[in-house]
Amino acid sequence: MSHHETIETAATKDIVGIYQSGSTHMVGDGFPVRNLFPSNDLDREVSPFLMLDYAGPQYFTPTDHPRGVGEHPHRGFETVTIVYEGVVAHRDSAGNSGVIGPGDVQWMTAASGIVHEELHEKEWAKNGGTLHAIQLWVNLPRASKMTAPGYQTILDADISAIALDGGGMVRVIAGSFQGHKGPARTFTPVELYDVRLKAGNRTSFAFPEGHNTSFFVLQGRASVNGSQAAGDAELIVCTRNGSQVTVDAQEDSRFLVMAGEPIEEPIARYGPFVMNTRAELMQAAQDYQAGKMGHLS
Numbered sequence: 001m002s003h004h005e006t007i008e009t010a011a012t013k014d015i016v017g018i019y020q021s022g023s024t025h026m027v028g029d030g031f032p033v034r035n036l037f038p039s040n041d042l043d044r045e046v047s048p049f050l051m052l053d054y055a056g057p058q059y060f061t062p063t064d065h066p067r068g069v070g071e072h073p074h075r076g077f078e079t080v081t082i083v084y085e086g087v088v089a090h091r092d093s094a095g096n097s098g099v100i101g102p103g104d105v106q107w108m109t110a111a112s113g114i115v116h117e118e119l120h121e122k123e124w125a126k127n128g129g130t131l132h133a134i135q136l137w138v139n140l141p142r143a144s145k146m147t148a149p150g151y152q153t154i155l156d157a158d159i160s161a162i163a164l165d166g167g168g169m170v171r172v173i174a175g176s177f178q179g180h181k182g183p184a185r186t187f188t189p190v191e192l193y194d195v196r197l198k199a200g201n202r203t204s205f206a207f208p209e210g211h212n213t214s215f216f217v218l219q220g221r222a223s224v225n226g227s228q229a230a231g232d233a234e235l236i237v238c239t240r241n242g243s244q245v246t247v248d249a250q251e252d253s254r255f256l257v258m259a260g261e262p263i264e265e266p267i268a269r270y271g272p273f274v275m276n277t278r279a280e281l282m283q284a285a286q287d288y289q290a291g292k293m294g295h296l297s
């Protein structure tokens, strides 16, 4: 090796854009959401992620009749629910059920088809309180869309929390960060981190080359690789190319990092079904109507 040896520096990701919610709506009567995608037409830039609904934070008055969304189907992807405040209960036709609270994550694989309900937990609803959560939809590759449904309850205590120098932490839900692996089992490579960063601090991430990468700021103010700062409920989308990302917090910030290997296949959507073709969507609707995705008992 001569004295001309070069130091390999990983390329820095550029910014595609900063986005606000593209639509606002109620899911059932319990989840007032702001949608970041698909309403912003970002399919290619955020794949394998399909949808991000940001629920609340919103206060709900006490009730004996838990609010939420009743029996409905899904096919062709996974739903990932991350709870920040409040308590959510789930029950599905595969016989799985679970209750998740602050810091917990529910990773449900709908795959070939499932029917479920998502409600405010009964006792929590009786007292009332603030609900604050995110639901992501994660696509499945064609080869896995018709596999058996699954369900992972990931509790706060199961998630490694790595303290950052100077204040803040990274909770690794999926993928790995600085050698710490997240508990979620995924079909394709995904990194999903819940991050808090104190005002005036900076932290860096290195993603596998070719992974789509975006940052959803729940609260605070933060910039990525010198971008404009993004505030509450804003999404920073990075380019697929490059690996390195440095985040600066201008205020105490909480953000969700979503990265993963893109799934380069056609997306056909119809409500709760996401397949590759229209014919498969029609089949999904027929199968649901025929009861092939089961029922809640």
Ligand code: MN
Residues within 6 Å of the ligand: 072, 074, 079, 116, 118
């Ligand atoms: Mn659902």
